[in-house]
């Protein structure tokens with residue numbers, strides 16, 4: 001099987017690269033091609049929408065009949081996620097000592113009450129984003145469906161085989177779908193038009209009208225407008241976007257306030273010249289979209305605040321890494337598992353299947369702090385959320401050590417420069433502990 005479409009490391013890296021990263025999105029599409037019903041979806045990892053039609057060479061036959069993707073079934077399964085296994089605390093009852101206790105123990109926690117006075121809580125809706133000056137901001141929609149599910153299955157099988165010998169078999173429909181995409185890719189390459197363009201156009205053609213959203217760039221306002229008018233056939237999709245807060249800082253300063261100091265500590269994240277804007281993300285997902293199963297890079301602390309819609313959430317402790325079937329069992333730079341915990345059970349992945357996540361259903365107004373745990377979210381309804389992350393005195397040593405392990409000395413230097421500016425004692429201690437003094 002050709003390897004070209006399987007640049008999974010890059011896919012992950014790209015996802016992580018958006019500071020929080022790790023989102024993937026879903027679409028289920030049925031389209032008629034001659035007499036054959038094709039059920040297909042497109043991962044977007046290598047699909048660029050700015051392709052030119054001249055590069056496309058379509059394969060002669062379209063015979064994929066079915067792939068193991070049952071969006072509705074998954075929605076039902078996700079709806080069965082337990083509501084309340086993650087501790088919930090109201091901010092009014094959370095003293096500094098109580099917070100220190102939770103934070104130092106690195107236990108995920110759901111905070112209630114923090115968002116009560118945020119203007120975003122009452123003012124942000126789809127219309128708000130359709131009309132404001134931010135409406136012309138472009139975001140990258142990502143979608144996920146059978147194609148991504150098959151890619152994930154294939155990657156999981158490879159990892160299971162590496163660990164346990166030959167276990168697990170590819171579903172024949174997945175095999176057919178993936179080799180179809182390989183063919184399209186290779187034909188495109190052979191044409192000299194560029195594989196990515198070819199794959200993009202081929203998938204659009206296969207998906208018909210629905211294909212237009214395959215890894216599509218779209219203005220927030222347009223997207224919101226279509227959603228409001230209920231004409232959206234975006235399927236299940238999601239975007240996670242930080243640049244909108246860089247371009248429109250008032251979105252954060254005016255609407256996400258007061259931000260409780262527990263979520264806004266003295267921060268040593270490398271500076272991006274935007275006072276932390278790239279550590280803040282706007283997240284929009286339709287029902288059925290989900291993040292990858294991931295842990296946040298380098299063990300920094302993250303939180304996700306739900307403004308509208310509800311989310312099924314699973315978290316696994318940091319020591320569950322072995323059960324995640326990553327390419328390397330050390331926390332490598334991808335930080336994402338090939339497993340979709342809301343998808344089909346990965347055959348043979350015994351460590352994963354016997355792992356025991358905690359589950360929660362997050363409601364609007366709730367904020368989950370995932371600490372350094374593995375997590376995956378599934379949007380039960382379409383909704384808006386924001387995320388933030390920080391490197392503070394409680395996690396900085398861990399982050400720096402992991403960065404060093406990943407050959408990110410540059411990152412450690414940037415972090416240390418921040419620490420030196422803000423906390424000289426901590427700087428000396430860290431330099432000693434990291435053996436850099």
Ligand SMILES: O=C(O)CCC(=O)C(=O)O
Pocket residue numbers: 020021022283285290291296302304311375376377378385387
């Ligand atoms: O889709 C979500 O709500 C989860 C986002 C997430 O896990 C993250 O930003 O780290």
